[in-house]
Amino acid sequence: MLRLLYNFIHLIDPILVPVCFLLAWTLLILLGSTLWMSTRDTFNRAKKMHQIPCATCRYFTNDYRLKCPVHPMIANTENAIDCSDYQSI
Numbered sequence: 001m002l003r004l005l006y007n008f009i010h011l012i013d014p015i016l017v018p019v020c021f022l023l024a025w026t027l028l029i030l031l032g033s034t035l036w037m038s039t040r041d042t043f044n045r046a047k048k049m050h051q052i053p054c055a056t057c058r059y060f061t062n063d064y065r066l067k068c069p070v071h072p073m074i075a076n077t078e079n080a081i082d083c084s085d086y087q088s089i
Contacts, residue, residue, distance in 0.1 A: 051081050058087040 054060050059070045068075035070085045 048078065048081075052076060052078065053083065053086050053088075054080050056088055057083070058089055059085065 054068065054076050055062075057068070059068050060075070061067060061069065066072055068080075071080065071083065074080045074083070
């Protein structure tokens with residue numbers, strides 16, 4: 001049985017090295033692209049969150065119980081980006 005396995009390994013040896021080489025590079029390229037896409041998405045999300053004007057609004061109370069008396073449900077969320085009642089301090 002071991003002799004048969006030994007012969008099989010020597011038979012596929014010329015094919016095994018290039019296949020492993022390609023698989024290793026494919027894995028590295030996929031890892032790099034995943035890291036790039038997650039970094040890009042993180043920066044896009046942070047850019048979107050910095051557009052929320054609540055912290056500089058006149059009605060913002062900075063109290064965890066009632067952040068905004070005008071729109072308490074959308075305060076500090078993405079829905080508050082185009083707030084019609086926004087007034088700067």
